[in-house]
Amino acid sequence: MRKLVFIIVDGLGDSPIELLNQKTPLDYAYTPNISALLSNSAFFYPSVLGKLAPESDLGVLANLGYDPYKFSTGRGWFECLGLGLSPNEGDLSLRVNFGEVTNGKINTVRVNMRPEEIKQLETEINENVKLSVPFLFKAGVSYRGGLVISGETKKLSHFISNNQPGYDVKFYSKRNKIGIASKTSSDRVVRVRALRKGAAYTARLANEFVAKASAIVKKSEVYSKRKLSGLPVPNFVFCRDGAVYDPSLPSLEETYGRKWAAIVGMPLEIGIARSAGMKVLNVEELADAEADLRLKAEVLKSAFKSFDAIYMHIKHTDAVSHLGKYTEKYHIIELIDKILVAEVRNLMDKEAGDTMVLSADHCTSSLLKRHTNDRIPVLLVNKEFGINHKFSEEECRKHAKRNVDKATEIMPFVFGMH
Numbered sequence: 001m002r003k004l005v006f007i008i009v010d011g012l013g014d015s016p017i018e019l020l021n022q023k024t025p026l027d028y029a030y031t032p033n034i035s036a037l038l039s040n041s042a043f044f045y046p047s048v049l050g051k052l053a054p055e056s057d058l059g060v061l062a063n064l065g066y067d068p069y070k071f072s073t074g075r076g077w078f079e080c081l082g083l084g085l086s087p088n089e090g091d092l093s094l095r096v097n098f099g100e101v102t103n104g105k106i107n108t109v110r111v112n113m114r115p116e117e118i119k120q121l122e123t124e125i126n127e128n129v130k131l132s133v134p135f136l137f138k139a140g141v142s143y144r145g146g147l148v149i150s151g152e153t154k155k156l157s158h159f160i161s162n163n164q165p166g167y168d169v170k171f172y173s174k175r176n177k178i179g180i181a182s183k184t185s186s187d188r189v190v191r192v193r194a195l196r197k198g199a200a201y202t203a204r205l206a207n208e209f210v211a212k213a214s215a216i217v218k219k220s221e222v223y224s225k226r227k228l229s230g231l232p233v234p235n236f237v238f239c240r241d242g243a244v245y246d247p248s249l250p251s252l253e254e255t256y257g258r259k260w261a262a263i264v265g266m267p268l269e270i271g272i273a274r275s276a277g278m279k280v281l282n283v284e285e286l287a288d289a290e291a292d293l294r295l296k297a298e299v300l301k302s303a304f305k306s307f308d309a310i311y312m313h314i315k316h317t318d319a320v321s322h323l324g325k326y327t328e329k330y331h332i333i334e335l336i337d338k339i340l341v342a343e344v345r346n347l348m349d350k351e352a353g354d355t356m357v358l359s360a361d362h363c364t365s366s367l368l369k370r371h372t373n374d375r376i377p378v379l380l381v382n383k384e385f386g387i388n389h390k391f392s393e394e395e396c397r398k399h400a401k402r403n404v405d406k407a408t409e410i411m412p413f414v415f416g417m418h
């Protein structure tokens with residue numbers, strides 16, 4: 001193999017939808033650029049976490065060849081790192097969402113805000129919330145943020161629950177912690193709980209931050225202006241996936257050689273790429289899917305010569321699935337084909353052994369509006385292969401190579417090719 005472009009389409013897989021003739025959005029989408037590559041393609045249909053429905057961090061880790069059970073220490077670490085915070089081992093890193101709650105009932109866990117609005121909340125929280133230990137909050141994209149609470153004065157624990165419904169945590173060793181989508185989800189506000197002895201102080205600290213930050217947000221101008229305009233208002237802070245250990249990923253360059261770059265705009269993916277030792281190319285995550293794809297294709301074009309392996313991430317497919325917008329999902333998949341895959345086709349020299357992988361971090365069901373444990377559709381383009389079926393979940397189920405049964409096996413397979 002010469003060069004590799006590895007594209008992760010967030011939540012690409014889905015379930016059959018009646019109004020799409022019982023097809024999934026991928027199966028329904030018209031993807032002529034992918035079709036033109038099929039004479040040099042193979043399919044995989046691996047599982048990400050077996051029976052569990054993974055969060056994105058675990059799906060990305062698995063795709064990059066890191067076993068989530070072995071390496072994940074909690075999503076909060078990557079989120080905070082990707083936001084430019086610098087957690088140390090022992091600090092508590094949390095992923096934060098701004099939501100709207102009325103009388104203890106959650107209206108939404110995602111209040112989409114403009115960049116200047118969420119930045120304003122960052123300033124007010126950092127200036128006005130007082131905890132007994134130092135902390136730093138950083139705003140992310142639209143409703144997201146990251147929080148690092150210093151563990152310098154008192155030992156903090158990652159054995160705490162989330163206060164955002166829909167997401168659970170599981171522990172596999174003292175260090176390893178993974179986040180999964182829960183099957184049931186309540187609409188009532190809950191507190192962060194200690195899940196093991198020794199975690200009570202950390203849970204109290206997290207709850208104290210939630211209460212104080214939520215109160216500050218309610219007093220902010222962002223809140224009052226949005227209320228006046230009849231927009232959803234941020235009045236509650238959700239925290240999840242607290243991490244206290246550095247996942248210490250071995251770098252991809254160490255494992256597979258090559259010069260790696262990442263074209264990613266979301267903090268989580270930036271954090272993972274940094275942890276994996278990739279050069280993170282500067283690209284802003286754009287709210288408009290078409291503009292976002294054009295920008296990322298442009299960055300790919302200028303970076304293609306300088307790097308051997310490029311990891312890209314497209315968020316929009318997952319975002320629309322969580323809202324149940326399956327029509328938009330297949331439209332975005334068509335745009336990925338039209339803009340990004342077309343650009344890869346232009347750039348890659350198949351005869352020389354250039355390779356493209358189009359994969360997913362997990363499936364997101366547009367009907368259930370959450371991640372599922374379904375197998376992910378994966379397209380591998382390399383001159384060694386050829387297939388005669390549309391790239392779809394249905395055809396992956398029938399024609400995928402059986403020797404890649406888990407997502408963690410994709411990368412070793414790709415680098416094991418001649």
Ligand SMILES: [Zn+2]
Binds near residue numbers: 055059318362
């Ligand atoms: Zn995802």
